[in-house]
Amino acid sequence: MANIFEKFIKTFFKNLFRRKKHIKLGLYGPPNAGKTTLANKICEDWLGESMGKVTNIPHETREIQIKEQISIKSGKKEISFNLVDTPGIATKIDYEDFMKFGLTATKAKKRAKEATKGVIDSIRWLDNMDTVVVVLDATKDPYSQVNITIIGNLEARKIPVLIVANKVDLKKAKIKKVQSAFPQYHVVGISAKYGNNIDEFYEGLFKVVG
Template structure:
């Protein structure tokens, strides 16, 4: 191989490193029990074989933001995006330790969980205002989307000008209605999926490549 060709290849590698696109930090946000960790685990397992954290029917099971770096999502055409996924605690306007008592958790542990969940929500809001560069907003499509917390969070996301994909989760359940969510937030793309069953996640991956790539 000539000196010219070797130099040209080395130059191309240097240029590629200099102009390599920074991977985006994508936060998965939404109210408690919307399926954020379930989706986080599915994305990470599908593309890395790993997982983010445990899933539970108990509200606020995720009480601290969890991050998985360098997840590359690709399609059959060769388009791809590499992201850092941040699985955040469910954001709500009020956390009461009595919520945990209903699931058989002892009073002392319930108080600790409530405090940790409150701190986790504050942490999630800090991430959203300072560090997050794109958002997947998770909603349980069997529930009313017109909740104060959803309006507040979508407003913050919009005020920062962040790209956002709204996910209407749990479309495997009979009461699911993605149409209701689309009517609530018509200004944003809405993808109907089941994070648990994997229904329609391919469409979500395509939208993530398009929006976050």
Template sequence: MAIFKFKNFMGWFSSLFKKKKNLKLGLYGPPNGGKTTLANRICLDWLGEEMGSVSNIEHETREINVKERIQIKKKGKALSFNLVDTPGIATKIDYEDFLKHKMSKTEAKARAKEATKGVIEAIKWLDNMDAVVVVLDSTVNPYSQVNITIIGNLAARNIPVLLVANKIDLKKSDVKKIASAFPQYKIVGISAQRGDNIEEFYDELFKLVK
């Protein structure tokens, strides 16, 4: 009888800590899809501060950035998580691409090296994720090797995924094309910069980690 009670107590004790664990929510996707812009939107909405810098130049985010203990509250429910903003995933990083942005050769090579290291780290961090939001630029053709690689890695790890079709405020936005490319996933069209449809995004986050 005492052993039974002890087991029950240990089960309750373990479950208590599991409930208190902060989920790790990763933002993944190709460069310039708007991951950091979305991270900033989330942090501004719920913490009152931004998370990172953004730029029109690819690979602005070259290191893993983590913002801890974000709590979203909607309709009497609360969702707590650590937000992980990752460097853009790319299959090829060429320093010459950065020269177009008036960087010196030394700066371009350094950025390419940092970006490559960031991609490797982002992939390693996948094993730590409880759920992932894949942020795609809805003005860009989704049928790319990078997107297929990202989705394939997530599927192989059985990580819950929500697809975000970002930049719906732009004329070339085509959310339906992304939906056709990845019909197995829920897709939410948003403008992370303007906040368009962000409430639906938050609703889907609750469903993602239920």
């Protein structure tokens, strides 16, 4: 009886003083990997609203987007964070590539200019992050230097990383290739668009945040 009472008191005080984890969670990755689609999925799941516009034209997100006070729960665990959706990091931007999607030269040039600024902002924001989800397109080559540079910089800054291999709903997706490219990280294969494996993603997030 004394033991049960002691246990109850301990649990009561533990829960009373448990600090809710509140962090800045960044979504990083190359353009068109599905960062905003994942941001929308997280916001829809926990806030009931979406976060940003998604199109198939690269560099749709050209400014840092922040959604504050998102709390996710799993059993007794809870993390609260500000979600930071960042523009895709690239080493080259050619306005003519946007014209292939039907944009006029003027609009394409404007988009290219905004996209270059977006890449710079993404890199500047690296220092502000507490945890980062690196979103990679599982249908593309994971060994691209942009991926390696982003992850290497996060490692150097000792920022916890969860790698998401997105677009697993597509036949060309190769999760194992992403896993073998970054064997020291936890890699979760998901489809942010259709919600495949999204629970595994949240579990992975709990593990990384600690």
